Amino acid sequence: MSETEEVERSSDDGDGDDRLTYREWAAALREGTLLGQECSKCGHVTAAPKAACAQCGDREISTTKLDTEGEVHSVTTIAVPPERFEGDYQVALVDLGAGRVLARIDGGRETVEIGDRVQFTNAMEADGHPAPVFEPTEG
Amino acid sequence: MPRASVIGVGMTPFGVHEATLPELFAEAAFPAFDDAGISAGEIDALYFGNAMGGQTENDTHLAPTLTSHVGLAGVPAQRFEDACATSSNAFKHAVEAVEAGLHDTVLVGGVERCTPETGLGTGAMTRIFASASHRQYEQPSGLTFPGVFALLTKRHMYEHGTTDEQLAHVAVKNHANGTLNPRAHFGRDVTTDDVLDSPTVADPFHLFDCCPFSDGAAAAIVTSADTGASFDGDGVAVTGIGHATDVVPLADKTHPSTTQAARDAAAEAYEQADTDGTVMDLAEVHDCFTGAEVMASEALGLVETGDGGPAAAEGRTSLEGEIPINPSGGLKAKGHPIGATGVAQIVELTEHLRGEANDRQVDDATKGVAHNLGGDAATTVVTVMEAGT
Numbered sequence: 001m002s003e004t005e006e007v008e009r010s011s012d013d014g015d016g017d018d019r020l021t022y023r024e025w026a027a028a029l030r031e032g033t034l035l036g037q038e039c040s041k042c043g044h045v046t047a048a049p050k051a052a053c054a055q056c057g058d059r060e061i062s063t064t065k066l067d068t069e070g071e072v073h074s075v076t077t078i079a080v081p082p083e084r085f086e087g088d089y090q091v092a093l094v095d096l097g098a099g100r101v102l103a104r105i106d107g108g109r110e111t112v113e114i115g116d117r118v119q120f121t122n123a124m125e126a127d128g129h130p131a132p133v134f135e136p137t138e139g
Numbered sequence: 140m141p142r143a144s145v146i147g148v149g150m151t152p153f154g155v156h157e158a159t160l161p162e163l164f165a166e167a168a169f170p171a172f173d174d175a176g177i178s179a180g181e182i183d184a185l186y187f188g189n190a191m192g193g194q195t196e197n198d199t200h201l202a203p204t205l206t207s208h209v210g211l212a213g214v215p216a217q218r219f220e221d222a223c224a225t226s227s228n229a230f231k232h233a234v235e236a237v238e239a240g241l242h243d244t245v246l247v248g249g250v251e252r253c254t255p256e257t258g259l260g261t262g263a264m265t266r267i268f269a270s271a272s273h274r275q276y277e278q279p280s281g282l283t284f285p286g287v288f289a290l291l292t293k294r295h296m297y298e299h300g301t302t303d304e305q306l307a308h309v310a311v312k313n314h315a316n317g318t319l320n321p322r323a324h325f326g327r328d329v330t331t332d333d334v335l336d337s338p339t340v341a342d343p344f345h346l347f348d349c350c351p352f353s354d355g356a357a358a359a360i361v362t363s364a365d366t367g368a369s370f371d372g373d374g375v376a377v378t379g380i381g382h383a384t385d386v387v388p389l390a391d392k393t394h395p396s397t398t399q400a401a402r403d404a405a406a407e408a409y410e411q412a413d414t415d416g417t418v419m420d421l422a423e424v425h426d427c428f429t430g431a432e433v434m435a436s437e438a439l440g441l442v443e444t445g446d447g448g449p450a451a452a453e454g455r456t457s458l459e460g461e462i463p464i465n466p467s468g469g470l471k472a473k474g475h476p477i478g479a480t481g482v483a484q485i486v487e488l489t490e491h492l493r494g495e496a497n498d499r500q501v502d503d504a505t506k507g508v509a510h511n512l513g514g515d516a517a518t519t520v521v522t523v524m525e526a527g528t
């Protein structure tokens with residue numbers, strides 16, 4: 001919780017604009033907190049912070065902590081990776097309550113299927129950018 | 140009411156080319172000039188598409204380079220970049236320009252090289268293709284372009300029961316069509332077993348579910364509907380163009396497997412042309428992966444939602460079927476030089492609507508639709524064309 005508060009404070013650059021930046025989102029992710037935004041007008045929740053709501057265009061969007069457990073919406077095993085990545089690995093769209101995030105699944109091929117429960121574990125790093133990593137929920 | 144007329148078309152074979160980007164472009168543009176019966180002096184502007192020349196060949200500011208190369212130096216020339224929908228967006232702007240009376244007659248075209256002729260291998264090219272996904276929220280996970288469409292297709296399979304075999308049938312059909320197209324990158328048949336036994340790229344896609352890396356160029360001459368009849372080239376009417384975008388990244392799309400931008404663009408194009416998907420005689424759709432064709436066939440209203448897989452497996456979308464899809468062989472067999480693909484679809488529709496498609500001619504074709512998407516389907520351009528009146 002204190003990380004979130006710190007993030008929110010550090011994003012206030014004095015012009016009254018406390019919108020979550022990518023830098024803050026990435027820093028929180030690296031420290032184990034998955035942040036998102038919630039639109040105050042339409043309620044849309046995103047795990048990919050933007051300058052305005054992608055659904056209704058409203059600029060009043062507040063920073064929120066996303067659920068850390070959710071359900072696999074879709075998943076694929078990447079067997080032919082881009083340069084600087086080693087296959088095979090799974091990438092998934094994970095439904096987290098009202099939001100959805102693109103994440104790496106910990107483990108090799110065919111670790112999870114659509115509908116499986118997964119939980120956020122930590123961040124991986126590629127080219128200086130973090131990506132959320134999820135793993136199957138026990139039981 | 141036609142919005143514009145296509146009076147000349149040309150394209151290179153798609154495949155592996157040593158020729159430079161300007162040289163390749165000329166190999167498509169000159170046949171288009173000659174087809175229209177037009178000289179360079181009669182062309183007022185260039186609308187041009189190239190998606191990745193900066194990354195692949197360290198080559199940008201291509202529009203005036205190309206106008207200079209093909210004898211059009213001095214005309215206003217602009218380059219478009221919308222990932223794989225690059226040159227259909229150029230085409231849209233060309234149509235708008237002649238429709239608005241801004242120009243009388245324009246050249247529209249695209250060129251791209253994606254094969255190892257660029258000096259880049261599969262890993263490097265896979266990374267460059269992935270640059271069309273979100274830099275911050277998608278690329279760091281190691282998502283690839285086959286991966287993007289795999290995520291969409293896996294969800295489609297989950298929701299509608301689409302099977303691996305049905306996907307394989309899309310590849311088999313498009314390869315069969317490709318054998319009839321002398322410009323196709325792949326001119327040989329494959330079987331469903333060939334597809335299903337080929338190595339996995341990103342499940343459910345095997346190697347033969349994926350379009351190849353290709354080099355090539357395509358061009359068309361566009362003039363206003365009023366002046367189309369005054370040229371030698373047999374005019375084909377552009378009656379509708381819809382263009383829509385969806386939310387990026389993929390995770391924020393309301394219902395990813397719906398491909399909403401395609402549905403929105405199709406609705407707009409059909410409304411302009413006062414038509415709908417059920418009366419199209421043929422379609423050229425963006426089958427970068429087999430699953431993409433299944434979703435496109437549904438989004439365009441060519442088949443019912445959820446029926447794209449069975450329609451392909453039952454032959455309803457084959458050349459002899461009720462709605463032939465990708466008679467050219469599609470991106471799958473014809474090839475996919477990114478920035479040339481959108482205009483190459485226009486070339487194919489034009490030839491069918493003129494009755495000039497030879498062995499792959501769709502009988503009595505009077506209405507056709509093209510569907511060209513970019514990125515994670517967040518950009519889609521849909522064009523309706525009709526035989527000249």
Ligand SMILES: [Zn+2]
Nearest residue numbers: 039042053056
């Ligand atoms: Zn909103």
